[in-house]
Amino acid sequence: MAAAAGFLVGVAAAEVFAGKEGRARRTMKRPNILFLLTDDQAQWAVGAYGNEDVYTPNMDRLAREGVLFTYAFTAPVCSPSRAMIMAGCHSHQVGIDDWIAPQEREGLDPARTTLAEVLKQAGYTTGLIGKWHLGKEEEYHPLRRGFDYFMGFLGGGNRPKDPTLIINGEAKQVRGFLTDVLTDDALKFLRENRDRPFALFLHTRAPHKPYLPVPEEDMVPYRGRKLQVPTVENFPEERLQKEYRGYYASITGIDRNLGRLLAELEELGIADNTMVLLMGDNGYMIGQHGLETKGNAWVIGTRMRRPNMFDYSILVPLIIRWPGVVQPGTKCEAMVSSIDFFPTFLEILGQEVPPGLELEGRSMLPLLRGERVEWRDALFGLYDMHHGAQAHMRMIRTAQWKLVLHYEEGGENELYDLKNDPGELQNLYGEESVREAQNQLAQRLAEWQRRVGDPFAPS
Numbered sequence: 001m002a003a004a005a006g007f008l009v010g011v012a013a014a015e016v017f018a019g020k021e022g023r024a025r026r027t028m029k030r031p032n033i034l035f036l037l038t039d040d041q042a043q044w045a046v047g048a049y050g051n052e053d054v055y056t057p058n059m060d061r062l063a064r065e066g067v068l069f070t071y072a073f074t075a076p077v078c079s080p081s082r083a084m085i086m087a088g089c090h091s092h093q094v095g096i097d098d099w100i101a102p103q104e105r106e107g108l109d110p111a112r113t114t115l116a117e118v119l120k121q122a123g124y125t126t127g128l129i130g131k132w133h134l135g136k137e138e139e140y141h142p143l144r145r146g147f148d149y150f151m152g153f154l155g156g157g158n159r160p161k162d163p164t165l166i167i168n169g170e171a172k173q174v175r176g177f178l179t180d181v182l183t184d185d186a187l188k189f190l191r192e193n194r195d196r197p198f199a200l201f202l203h204t205r206a207p208h209k210p211y212l213p214v215p216e217e218d219m220v221p222y223r224g225r226k227l228q229v230p231t232v233e234n235f236p237e238e239r240l241q242k243e244y245r246g247y248y249a250s251i252t253g254i255d256r257n258l259g260r261l262l263a264e265l266e267e268l269g270i271a272d273n274t275m276v277l278l279m280g281d282n283g284y285m286i287g288q289h290g291l292e293t294k295g296n297a298w299v300i301g302t303r304m305r306r307p308n309m310f311d312y313s314i315l316v317p318l319i320i321r322w323p324g325v326v327q328p329g330t331k332c333e334a335m336v337s338s339i340d341f342f343p344t345f346l347e348i349l350g351q352e353v354p355p356g357l358e359l360e361g362r363s364m365l366p367l368l369r370g371e372r373v374e375w376r377d378a379l380f381g382l383y384d385m386h387h388g389a390q391a392h393m394r395m396i397r398t399a400q401w402k403l404v405l406h407y408e409e410g411g412e413n414e415l416y417d418l419k420n421d422p423g424e425l426q427n428l429y430g431e432e433s434v435r436e437a438q439n440q441l442a443q444r445l446a447e448w449q450r451r452v453g454d455p456f457a458p459s
Helices: 019-027 057-065 078-087 115-121 178-192 216-222 237-268 338-349 365-369 432-451
Strands: 007-009 032-038 067-073 125-131 149-153 164-167 170-173 198-203 274-280 291-293 296-299 305-307 315-321 330-337 373-375 379-385 391-397 401-406 414-417
Touching: 032 237, 057 237, 057 274, 057 315, 078 115, 078 338, 115 125, 115 198, 115 338, 125 178, 149 178, 178 198, 178 237, 216 237, 237 274, 330 338, 330 365, 338 365, 365 373, 391 432, 401 432, 414 432
Parallel strands: 032 198, 032 274, 067 330, 125 149, 125 198
Antiparallel strands: 007 373, 067 315, 149 164, 164 170, 274 315, 291 296, 296 305, 379 391, 391 401, 401 414
């Protein structure tokens, strides 16, 4: 396996962006930003990615009108993933290694410049509506991390109906379904800021457990239907059917509200100058690998944990619509990551990296334009799990291989041939037939660990 520096990548119909038209777009007006981040929505749980069971007409529309990324990766749990977006680096570099539990007093390093701060300094009115989960203490509060406006909740969980939210600085219980309530406030934000540049981050709690209750209209597409579900030994199919109905209905509720947002942008006359992004904060499993949830998964139907970095846990939907820049209906197969948003927005703003700030990602702007560019040929990741089980996992993923090294006591290293085993079902680690590939992957991973200051980096 050659350790290439990168490979050429672009999107379908990239030639549309060549020449004078492509150069003109470099001087376009800065767009408004509407970033919809969902909670625990897997890539497989969107119609545009090939799922014929889930009802997501507005997400599918966004894909028809924008670019769909087939290999978008995050951390395998929520707080680290959100830190990667806001900080542009790996989560351990800003003090976050697992999801932040209610009793923990930790959060996104206050000394770290955030994406919201950069956008605010560039003249954007910045808003966060919904889930934060990057620290609940005052020094971590969104209003101290670059947001002009905040309405939502600081921790990781909330009720799907009649939630308690922070509104104008006070905790209040609100009547209604949480996704609808958050979207109502997002619509108000759009109306109030229609005449100035804005960056609105709308972070839903859905489809995180518990999936239900949801409005009846969101459950209607699934009533009486038999859905495609994995076969799980010793776990009743009807229980899986019930799980999937609830999960999909929660996603359909997000989709319905996305439709409200898209309609409002059109009504306000600002749709053509608004970049709309849809992304999941991490992947998800309901029966795949016999597991449920994400990187800190349970063996389904038990209380036994299975820490993991399966693609199901880290591969997420990412769809971006940007009229006049992104060619509608395109797909991009480059491996992109949560850490890439920070440098992407810097380039869109025409700004340099702030002094003293080191970013780990790279700008996706050439990919959005459809340009053929040298891109990464390997993706690195890590997860230090300490809630429910102990695990210290380090990963390198290429187009063909995934190596996951476990540094916890009793951990079993993993190596998968993704070309021949995309489901990661056969662990080849230690087999003679893959020794050369394994050694080269391990060497590259060790070099990356040393570069990013990983405390488990080999000497």
